[in-house]
Amino acid sequence: MRRATQTNGEGKETHRRRWTYLIAGVFGVGVLSLTGAGVYAGLTATATGTQTVTSGTLSLTLSPTSPSLGFGQTISNMAPGDQNNTYVKLTNGGTLAATGLTLGVTGTGSTLLTTDAVKGLAVAINGCSVAWTVVLGTPGSATCGGTTTPLLASTPVATLTTTPGSLASTMAVSASLFLQVNLTLPNQSENTLNGVAPGSTIQGLSTTLTYSFNEAQRTAQITTS
Amino acid sequence: MKPRVPAIAYAFCACFLLVLGALAFPVMDGFASTAAGAAGITATAGGAIGQTTLAAGATWGSIPTTLTTGTPPAGALVQTFTTSLLGSPGPQTFFSYNSGNVDLAATTYTVTLAQSGLIVGTPTATLKTCTVTWTATCSGTSTTINTWTGGAGTPTATTVVPVTPGSRLSIQTSIGGVGLSLGGTITVTISTGVNSLTPRQIRAAVTTNA
Numbered sequence: 365m366r367r368a369t370q371t372n373g374e375g376k377e378t379h380r381r382r383w384t385y386l387i388a389g390v391f392g393v394g395v396l397s398l399t400g401a402g403v404y405a406g407l408t409a410t411a412t413g414t415q416t417v418t419s420g421t422l423s424l425t426l427s428p429t430s431p432s433l434g435f436g437q438t439i440s441n442m443a444p445g446d447q448n449n450t451y452v453k454l455t456n457g458g459t460l461a462a463t464g465l466t467l468g469v470t471g472t473g474s475t476l477l478t479t480d481a482v483k484g485l486a487v488a489i490n491g492c493s494v495a496w497t498v499v500l501g502t503p504g505s506a507t508c509g510g511t512t513t514p515l516l517a518s519t520p521v522a523t524l525t526t527t528p529g530s531l532a533s534t535m536a537v538s539a540s541l542f543l544q545v546n547l548t549l550p551n552q553s554e555n556t557l558n559g560v561a562p563g564s565t566i567q568g569l570s571t572t573l574t575y576s577f578n579e580a581q582r583t584a585q586i587t588t589s
Numbered sequence: 590m591k592p593r594v595p596a597i598a599y600a601f602c603a604c605f606l607l608v609l610g611a612l613a614f615p616v617m618d619g620f621a622s623t624a625a626g627a628a629g630i631t632a633t634a635g636g637a638i639g640q641t642t643l644a645a646g647a648t649w650g651s652i653p654t655t656l657t658t659g660t661p662p663a664g665a666l667v668q669t670f671t672t673s674l675l676g677s678p679g680p681q682t683f684f685s686y687n688s689g690n691v692d693l694a695a696t697t698y699t700v701t702l703a704q705s706g707l708i709v710g711t712p713t714a715t716l717k718t719c720t721v722t723w724t725a726t727c728s729g730t731s732t733t734i735n736t737w738t739g740g741a742g743t744p745t746a747t748t749v750v751p752v753t754p755g756s757r758l759s760i761q762t763s764i765g766g767v768g769l770s771l772g773g774t775i776t777v778t779i780s781t782g783v784n785s786l787t788p789r790q791i792r793a794a795v796t797t798n799a
Binding site for chain 2: 456
C-alpha cells in the first residue's frame with residue numbers, strides 16, 4: 365500500500381514536469397513574437413524621391429544602296445585583277461553614339477581565296493558622305509556626289525578574318541555611312557599547261573564571305589544632374 | 590513549485606534573431622555589386638543571311654586535242670608522221686580547246702620534234718590556224734603560229750585562240766624539211782599554255798558594280 369502511494373506520487377511529479385516544459389515552450393514562442401513585433405513596430409520616417417532611368421541602345425543596321433543589291437550576291441568566275449563593287453548603307457540606329465567601327469570578313473571552307481594573304485581575295489572600303497550614284501554592270505561605274513573617304517585600304521580577307529579592319533573611330537547617333545565595298549582578286553601569274561592548273565592554284569575555288577561590321581558603345585559617362 | 594524557463598528556449602530565441610540579421614544585410618550588398626558590374630554594349634551588323642557574298646574564282650586553259658566533241662582529257666597532244674621515200678608526209682589537224690570558264694586572249698604553243706629511221710634533211714613542224722575547220726585547205730582565214738625545228742621547241746604565243754569557254758580552234762600541223770627518207774618517223778608533241786599575268790592571256794580584268 366505504501367509502495368502504491370509512492371508510485372502514485374512519482375506519477376504526479378512527472379506530470380508536473382511536462383507542464384513545466386509546455387509552459388516554457390509557450391513562453392519562448394511568446395518572447396519570439398514580442399521580439400518580432402518589436403522589430404516592426406519601431407518608429408520609422410521615410411523620404412521618397414523618384415528618378416526615371418532608361419538604358420541606351422546600340423543598333424547597327426545594314427542595307428543595300430539602290431540600285432546595288434548589296435551583299436547576298438554571287439560573284440562568278442573572278443579572274444586575277446577582277447574587282448566587284450557592292451554599295452551598302454550602314455546606320456547607327458540606336459540611342460547611343462558608338463566607337464570603334466570595324467569590319468571583319470570570314471569565308472566558308474579553307475581555300476586560298478580566304479587563307480592566302482597574297483593570292484587570295486582582298487577587301488577595300490570607300491565611304492561617301494551621301495549615297496553613291498551607281499551604274500550597275502560590267503564595267504560598272506559609281507560617283508560620289510559628296511566627299512569620298514578611303515575607310516579601309518585593300519586588305520586581304522585572310523587578314524580580316526583574324527584582325528578586323530578599323531573603319532571609323534566614332535559613329536554618332538543616327539549617323540549613316542555610305543560604303544563602297546570593293547572585292548578584288550589580286551593580279552597574279554599562274555600558267556595552265558595543257559589544261560592542267562599548277563599546284564596551289566587560285567582557279568576554280570569558291571567561298572561564301574560574311575561581312576561583319578561591329579561597333580562598341582561610346583565611352584561611359586559620369587553625369588551630374 | 591515555480592516553473593522555470595529552460596536554457597534551450599533562450600538558445601532558440603538567440604538563433605532566430607541571428608538568422609533574421611543574416612537575411613537582412615546581404616540584400617543591400619547585392620545592389621552595390623550589380624551597379625559595379627555593368628557591362629559594355631556592342632552591336633554587330635552582318636553575319637546574317639543576306640549579308641554574305643559567294644565569290645568564285647575563274648579557270649583558264651587550253652587543251653590540244655583531236656576530239657571533235659565534248660571535253661577532252663588534259664594533256665599534250667602527240668602526232669606521229671610517217672615519212673615517204675621522196676619527201677615530207679602530209680599534214681594533220683587538231684583542235685585547241687578552251688577548257689576554262691573565261692575568255693582567252695592568247696595561247697602559247699610549244700612544239701618539239703623527235704625523229705627515227707633514216708631521214709635526210711632537218712624536219713620542221715608548222716602550226717597554222719584556220720577560222721573554220723581545216724580540210725585539205727583552209728577555206729577561211731589562216732594564220733601561221735610558228736615553225737619549229739628540232740627538239741628544243743621555243744614557246745610561241747598567238748592571239749588567234751578559241752576565245753569563248755568550250756570553243757575549239759582548228760589548227761593544221763605540217764611537216765617540212767624532209768628530203769629523202771626510208772622508214773622514217775617524226776613525232777611532234779604539241780603543248781599549250783595559258784598564263785594569267787606575264788603575258789596576260791586571259792581576258793582583261795573587269796570591274797563590276799552589283
